[in-house]
Amino acid sequence: MSTQFRSDKPIFIQVREQIEDQIVNDQLKEGEQAPSTNQLVQFYKINHATISKGVTQLVDEGILYKKRGVGMFVAEGAKQKLVQKRKQAFMDDYVIGLVQEAEKLRISENEIIELIKKAGKGDKA
């Protein structure tokens, strides 16, 4: 299997996230044609069914849409939607854990803010 995939998460989710990344990074712009399932199969060396599962989720969420006989395109407002979704995930994945750990260690809010500023400057705390 391709080494580009981690083994602790279903591959179709990672495929979906890689396409999402491209949209968030502006590598794939709204209105542009997204790679076809076949291109994705060849690129990732992952079976059709798995790729389709990831792509179908993006279609269901209105990130991509299908044009019959032409292919898949990035929907208007897709980036905004993804950024919104990722912000929510940022809260769940990073902020909540950070606050909980800080409470355990009795790090004050101000200290947290200082640490974040330091990290932003690239200093090692």
Add this chain to the structure above:
Amino acid sequence: MSYSIEVSDLTVYYKNFKALDQLNFKLSPGKVHGILGRNGAGKTTLLMYLASFHKAKHGTIVIDGEDPFENERIIQGTSFIYEKDNTYHYDKIDKIIKSIHYFRPHFDEAYARDLAKRFKIPMKKSVDQLSRGQSSALQITIGLASRTPLTIFDEAYLGMDAPARELFYKEILLEQERYPRTILFSTHLVSEMEYLFDEVLIIDNGKVLLQETNEQLLEKGHSITGPKENVEAFTKTLKVIHEEMLGRTKSVMVYGHLPEQEQRKAVELGLEIGTLSINNLFIHLTREGEEA
């Protein structure tokens, strides 16, 4: 157009040796099926029966709703591609490609010529002048361009170098999108081809060991790594197909459904869970009884 296949209770003897033992399975139409098995497992025997080379004496084979043996319609719609096909030994390639449409009604000559060019097959030579890899590539070219509803590749890539095999896999995907058919692959090169298989049938000692879709198979294989005691406690009730030790760390491969709550339990025990490739599953599921 693509054929469905249904095999019931198929048993084949070579004198007293049981090459195939009570096979029962269905292959869905329009899909790419990987037929995997160790040397001597019975793959080629099975494929030759599916290609109507022999009549089933014990059990039945039904292809596209009919008995395929001496069935003109089914045979015309079936390609069997293998490396040592000597049908056209002394003919020039150009002449061969011109003649295929007589017996393959869906043959696309322009596509065959284009493929032959990309495989760098010299059109002016005769088949006996080709290298082993070129000869395989020619068979594959004819097999793909024939667009038969049932296309069987039996280790067809032998002798082909890596770039040529890449081209072959790529064309399979493209052709399958343009003209879906039932494709059967027997192969040893599982790792580089596994993404092509929609479904996998593993034959072992003449029997069906398993048949699963690509996804089901990937979902059933897990690697579990961590401190020896924890790994052993966690995998006590699971089907362990392989294990390795590195110092006090143990890594095992298990086969079977692992519910999410079990996976969470493993993480709590400090174990790392990973997926297995079809190749890994194939290697370790078919070598039971041998020293690991």
